[in-house]
Amino acid sequence: MRGSIARKVALGALFVALDIIFARFFFVYLPPGSTLVRLSPQFLAYALAGKVLGPWFAALTALAGDLLGMLVNPAGLSFLPGISVVAALEGLQYGLWLRWRPISLWRCAVAVACDVFVLSLGVKTFFVLLYFTDSAVTLSAYAAAARAALPWRLLQAALYAPSLALVLRALQRARVFTGKWR
Numbered sequence: 001m002r003g004s005i006a007r008k009v010a011l012g013a014l015f016v017a018l019d020i021i022f023a024r025f026f027f028v029y030l031p032p033g034s035t036l037v038r039l040s041p042q043f044l045a046y047a048l049a050g051k052v053l054g055p056w057f058a059a060l061t062a063l064a065g066d067l068l069g070m071l072v073n074p075a076g077l078s079f080l081p082g083i084s085v086v087a088a089l090e091g092l093q094y095g096l097w098l099r100w101r102p103i104s105l106w107r108c109a110v111a112v113a114c115d116v117f118v119l120s121l122g123v124k125t126f127f128v129l130l131y132f133t134d135s136a137v138t139l140s141a142y143a144a145a146a147r148a149a150l151p152w153r154l155l156q157a158a159l160y161a162p163s164l165a166l167v168l169r170a171l172q173r174a175r176v177f178t179g180k181w182r
Helices: 005-025 042-053 055-072 081-098 105-132 139-173
Strands: 028-030 037-039
Touching: 005 042, 005 055, 028 139, 037 139, 042 055, 042 081, 042 105, 042 139, 055 081, 081 105, 105 139
Parallel strands: none
Antiparallel strands: 028 037
């Protein structure tokens, strides 16, 4: 009964709600005054879904959170299918790195690095350029956009990795992952 589908759907709905709240209401843009990099605790919803539900449910949760978040509060953005795919990949990779494994700062840092540098800096930057440029995405335009975002993505990774480790360790001490809550 512990791994039932109904339990996973209920927890997935909770993580979708956290995703929407974190992404749409608790964020700051870096550098201030621009929309280059957005810092938000949204990654925690993805990571918790990955740790608790596994990679595939975390991917579905992240995708649902992105799609429903766009409907609830678009924040001036239009729907971009590539960004939704990246959100699903973020949930998937957090599930692959964190599910069934002991929590460590190293593991959290690697999961965050995959999210921030491979998916956000790499794939998401490509999709943003693809959607918002008039011509084809050239390698020089992509490199310029990645270079502009890199210092801010480094700061993002430096903030996200220890905070993820702290949150997961606190939840582990509270026995949330074993089902025996204090």
